[in-house]
Amino acid sequence: MSGPSAERRILAAQNVSRMCLVCGVENALGLQARFYELDGGELLGVFSPREEHQSYPGRLHGGVASTIRALELDPRLLGMIVALAAIWVLFHVLSGGTFLTPRNLWNLSVQTAPIGIMAAGMVMVIVTRNIDLSVGSMLALVGMGMAILQVEWIPQWLGREHPATWLITLAAGIVMGALIGAFQGFIVAYVGVPAFIVTLGGLLVWRGVAWWTASGRTIAPMDQNFQALGGGSSGTIGGPATWALAGIACLGLLVLLVNGRRRRRKYAFALRPLWADVTLGVVGCAAILGSAWVINSYPVPENVARRRYEEQGLEWPEGGVEIPLGLANPVLIMIIVGLVMTFIANRTRFGRYVFAIGGNPEAAELGGIKTRATLIKTFMLMGILVALAAAVTTARLNAATSGIGQLSELYVIAAAVIGGTSLAGGIGTISGALLGALVAQSLQSGMVLLRVDAPLQDIVVGVVLVVAVALDSIYRRRVT
């Protein structure tokens, strides 16, 4: 199979990576007669749509691009992983070998958590062609509410340090976040005020309310159990649980891959090549177990470890021991949020409707989707995730002030957008946003490590944001 050389020259001249030529007589209802597969103007093969449908190009000819296609990985996600790796290596070299250490990576994971948790919700909001500028202020208000509840109200009827305090507080915070989100969503969906304006108002209002509620005071300290939500030496799941979790995650990945094959075989659809699935499984598991290993290489500080030994009546050994801290609770929360939100986005009707509204609001409405209710739910979900981030933040600070979360709306939006979410709506992934949060936080932490001045940090993050979106736009234009 090879194309006529004239056609080949035309295609090469246009430098297209791939195109379909439709032959006149067969041009009926979008028949694609043949695909001309090109790589940088070089003709790689010609095949009919049926072959395209039944086999994977990766088998026809090698090359990185076709391998990625066979693996069905999002090239943009892959690009981000490469960019992240580059940033990490760069900071590692510039900092004289302190960036890629278990200690720094562990801290990085904890710092990423609040932004990552909120970015997962921001993706959904942006996908519906809306925006939420109020998340930072909402975080301050909900954090303040939870602080006042556990410091001033609950002790009056349950006493201090009651085992249920943290749970009641967290539940109340989630309800509060959901209500604020639903209220903003209602104004957007039913009153028709643009989300930009509604949440810009929210940005001013909620922080003001937070200040007013506490009359400007700092509310502290938090309940002991609540503090564990923020990480720290007593806020982790420990070494063995981290390994167990990694094991479960590996198993889960394998089950997903096997299930996917089984379902596609049931309907006799084209299967991903076996080597691709095996590669995905092996690489995925290696990444999960590798992360667990890095996390577990960061030990509990010696004085804490010694105290734990003494509490258990054990002799503190000569030369000390290293007890792994394990995965921090905020990171665990972020991972759970990521999984749940991915499930919601991909596997539920609500998620499908969110994307349909973003793709074409009119079509969604004509398709019988209750678009207004869906919008309210989207903002509500954002509010709930803000509440989780607020719990993590106040627990970590062990205090609530009306000043927390300032500018975090911008970092959250930046994370979502760096992660491939399109502000035009309809496009975005949760995994991308979490990676975006990690990229943004890596930049910031790395610069702190290098003692870069704060204004310069802002400049770098700003430039990276614009460059990331510019690259993404160029990529999209080439693809479509």
Add this chain to the structure above:
Amino acid sequence: MTASTAMEPATATRTPLVEMKDIRVSFGGVHAVDGVSVDLFPGEVVALVGGNGAGKTTLIKTLSGAHKADSGQILINGSPVTINNPRDARELGVETIYQTLALADNLDAPANVFLGRELRSRVGTLDDTAMEDATRRLMGRLNPRFLNFTSPVISLSGGQRQSVAIARAVHFNAMILIMDEPTAALGPAETDEVRQLIRQLREEGLGIFLISHDIHDVFDLADRISVMLQGKLVGTVYKKDVTMDEVLAMIIAGKRPGEVTAEDIEQLH
């Protein structure tokens, strides 16, 4: 022969699938649709024609649920119905293919076919594999050359997108199909394919309202032609009884066949 006598044999023998009686819609004092009555029988294509702003689309939107009529009555299979939104219309077996196709461009073909009526597994999650399977079967019947079931529909050609829109309309056992300019954005070969599809659906016993600017489409496909001008119905005629010129006279001058003079026809050309 006049339009009114032409309609009598059909109404005497069967119950219409759809009867829209004395429909009125106005936008801020402008009568977009002013007391229009049309009907549609099973296995029949009724073309709604008229110039821009004649009120065809507005009239038909009261049937598809996109607009509410200010007054008038809609009967389906002889019983009066209330249609407040697109969901109501769909439940009554009325499916609409909009001129814009109303596709969510970022979703793939199966997601668009099942938009708003997704198939779900026993635990309530989306069953994408089942939806893809159903869409493949459906396309096997409607357009066997449609093979792209996993890319966002924005990357499909005009004809393929039209196929997706038609597949969505016919999959749920529609009785009444509304097609708004189905061939407007298509090339000649694709237009033929869509015309063939419309004939096939009529054979299957569906009633089809066809809105079109293309007089050739209309004469090729329609059994009856209802002409609108400035929100009012000029008349409904059987295609076999009229010439293209007579229909053009109805569209432009609002004159029924019989009222038209040779001079009028001369002016049209």
